[in-house]
Amino acid sequence: SQKIEQNSEALNIQEGKTATLTCNYTNYSPAYLQWYRQDPGRGPVFLLLIRENEKEKRKERLKVTFDTTLKQSLFHITASQPADSATYLCARAPGSSNTGKLIFGQGTTLQVKP
Amino acid sequence: DADVTQTPRNRITKTGKRIMLECSQTKGHDRMYWYRQDPGLGLRLIYYSFDVKDINKGEISDGYSVSRQAQAKFSLSLESAIPNQTALYFCATSATSGHNEQFFGPGTRLTVL
Numbered sequence: 001s002q003k004i005e006q007n008s009e010a011l012n013i014q015e016g017k018t019a020t021l022t023c024n025y026t027n028y029s030p031a032y033l034q035w036y037r038q039d040p041g042r043g044p045v046f047l048l049l050i051r052e053n054e055k056e057k058r059k060e061r062l063k064v065t066f067d068t069t070l071k072q073s074l075f076h077i078t079a080s081q082p083a084d085s086a087t088y089l090c091a092r093a094p095g096s097s098n099t100g101k102l103i104f105g106q107g108t109t110l111q112v113k114p
Numbered sequence: 115d116a117d118v119t120q121t122p123r124n125r126i127t128k129t130g131k132r133i134m135l136e137c138s139q140t141k142g143h144d145r146m147y148w149y150r151q152d153p154g155l156g157l158r159l160i161y162y163s164f165d166v167k168d169i170n171k172g173e174i175s176d177g178y179s180v181s182r183q184a185q186a187k188f189s190l191s192l193e194s195a196i197p198n199q200t201a202l203y204f205c206a207t208s209a210t211s212g213h214n215e216q217f218f219g220p221g222t223r224l225t226v227l
Contacts, residue, residue: 043219044204
């Protein structure tokens with residue numbers, strides 16, 4: 001079965017530093033990977049999508065990479081701020097095509113200290 | 115106004131009771147989903163529907179049922195609630211086109227005693 005794994009340990013960094021979160025997947029490369037942000041007690045909010053044929057995607061201070069050799073996506077937040085503190089979820093399409101469903105990782109909690 | 119709403123937001127019930135969680139959306143999306151979230155386990159798909167006449171089981175459908183009453187409404191039922199169904203439940207929607215970016219409701223916190 002397709003799996004997606006994120007580091008369950010919380011990531012603590014100092015304000016202004018770059019936060020890097022990791023998402024690893026198994027078996028087939030997905031058609032795309034998505035990243036969501038979730039604040040405590042709230043629903044996840046979509047941030048970025050990266051397709052299989054894209055190496056890198058940027059949006060403001062966010063950058064996502066997709067390495068099909070390592071079966072890994074990295075999510076970077078540059079110049080991090082305390083307001084970036086949240087849990088970040090990675091999600092993949094179940095297979096190599098877009099079937100409409102998503103499989104989510106368990107999320108990594110980021111804490112940015114002032 | 116929120117695009118995806120869920121009712122109730124919190125519910126405490128007893129073992130054996132029937133519970134219905136409701137979801138409504140104003141995004142005009144055909145696709146709707148029900149997930150549950152447990153600490154350390156992430157989001158797991160319970161049921162999904164790609165249009166009004168389509169219902170599909172997800173990863174953990176046992177003990178749950180759903181009804182798609184209209185394009186905008188998708189309800190989740192627990193016919194006989196048990197304590198291990200205590201969790202945070204989310205409804206989500208997505209458009210048929212695109213890459214399935216999902217839009218989530220605020221969640222329902224369900225406690226089964």
